[in-house]
Amino acid sequence: MQSTNPSSKHGRQAGPEETVTKSHIFKNSLQKKKKHGPNVLTPEQQAAKERLQQVLAWLCETFPQCFNVSTPKPLKRHIEEDIFLQLPKDGSISKRSIRRALAFYTKRRAYSRSLVENSMRFNLEGVAVEAVFPSPQ
Numbered sequence: 001m002q003s004t005n006p007s008s009k010h011g012r013q014a015g016p017e018e019t020v021t022k023s024h025i026f027k028n029s030l031q032k033k034k035k036h037g038p039n040v041l042t043p044e045q046q047a048a049k050e051r052l053q054q055v056l057a058w059l060c061e062t063f064p065q066c067f068n069v070s071t072p073k074p075l076k077r078h079i080e081e082d083i084f085l086q087l088p089k090d091g092s093i094s095k096r097s098i099r100r101a102l103a104f105y106t107k108r109r110a111y112s113r114s115l116v117e118n119s120m121r122f123n124l125e126g127v128a129v130e131a132v133f134p135s136p137q
Contacts, residue, residue: 055101065126072111074121074132082124
């Protein structure tokens with residue numbers, strides 16, 4: 001499908017060189033995105049990725065009954081409040097980094113599957129504490 005400009009800046013009819021197709025625009029936008037190559041991260045993005053991995057590792061090591069990357073369990077609602085109470089005293093892990101790690105963890109496909117496969121949500125000790133989908137009252 002082609003979209004043409006009926007008149008150019010100068011009041012004349014658009015010529016064939018001024019005809020723009022939707023596929024042409026799409027190809028140009030893809031070419032612009034590929035300038036930096038596939039999966040090239042800026043130093044800031046690389047640092048953020050490494051930080052996320054560190055925080056996820058800390059969660060899995062500190063709360064193994066609750067956090068497991070390969071077989072996640074549904075987490076208790078507002079579990080971040082419980083985690084905040086147990087953050088390292090040296091300030092090496094911030095509340096913000098916990099929130100980011102939880103967002104990443106809970107948006108994964110494996111976590112979504114765990115919500116479907118389990119009827120209960122779990123606390124930091126791995127104890128079932130509430131229904132995944134509470135019944136309407």
